[in-house]
Amino acid sequence: MFRRLSIAAFSVFFSAGLAQAHTPLCSCFDNGDQTITCEGGFSDGSSASGVALRVQGADGQVLTKGNMNEDSEYTFSKPEGEYTVIFDAGEGHQITVPGAEIVE
């Protein structure tokens, strides 16, 4: 009986762990030609194809937006001045990348 309970408890713990393990990831790189490429994904290796991404200016206005392509990438023209990239895979799955941190 104790063993069965342990297994049940383990199953619950394990499935909770799985959900936790699925964290969003987004890295952006300056291509050196006035464009920026952002690469999205998840820590379990699953695809971010179709995930929304937007670029905001200093005062929060949306400069550009779109969705990750089939390679989980999104490329946009480098904005003038301050900007922030928001990778938005739903509630609790957002990543914010400040433009100042984006380098080659």
Add this chain to the structure above:
Amino acid sequence: MNKLLAAAFTGAMVLGSAVAASAHFQMIYTPEMALDKGGKIPLKLVFTHPFEAGHTMDMGTPEQFFVVRSRGENAPKKTDLLKTLKPITWTSLTNSGKAWETTYQARGGDHAFCLIPEPYWEEGDGFYIKQNTKVIVNVGGEPGAWHEPVGLPTEIVPLAKPYDRWTGNVFQGQVLVNGKPVPGAEVEIEYLNHKPLLDKNGFAKEAAAEAPQDSFVLQTIFADENGVFTFGIPKAGWWGFAALDLDPEYTYKGKKCSRDAVVWLQAKDM
């Protein structure tokens, strides 16, 4: 005792116990296997005895040096890096040897750096050594195809990420020759005991660990019937795994050539 062991033993008798205890390891070194962010990373290709930072062998021009980048579910992409290599001289604690270096612009995901070296003539043993070597660097924590064979003639396929091991974790790898498991493969293990100094192209004099006896310098384990070996990681840092003589009939220029497979991991303390 196979022929290689016998040959190594004979060599040991001649050269003395200090040399017998350490083995050849092909390195592809960069300071960090698990990077937070991408950028330009240095790579040093050195054929040496890592525990003792001992005799460093002259490398010839590699037959192949390339990287396979994989990120998430994207198809892996292979990029040839052979022409980017520049010759350097690497200084060990006892000599210096010909080695190679390059830099690589890394973005997200897994980057499996693969080297097929020119076979090295080991005069003392009377055979060639060819260590096909793989090192996997990850950027940003998004995994790729680290657990899949790259397709090297001899290859160790990791069954755990070589870049995410805590000290005390186990590491498992499967030894393959021409894509097929090698039951009972002999695997030698050494710790990179002297920090590589990238600006000096040499090893630091200070050792991180002291071996209580020669057996601890070079550890030997054997793979199971599926070619899978298991190793518990006792200390943070770089650990090299060399599966030896995987194709006993293999020759180069009419001489015996030990066809080996090497993989490295980098463990971190919690």
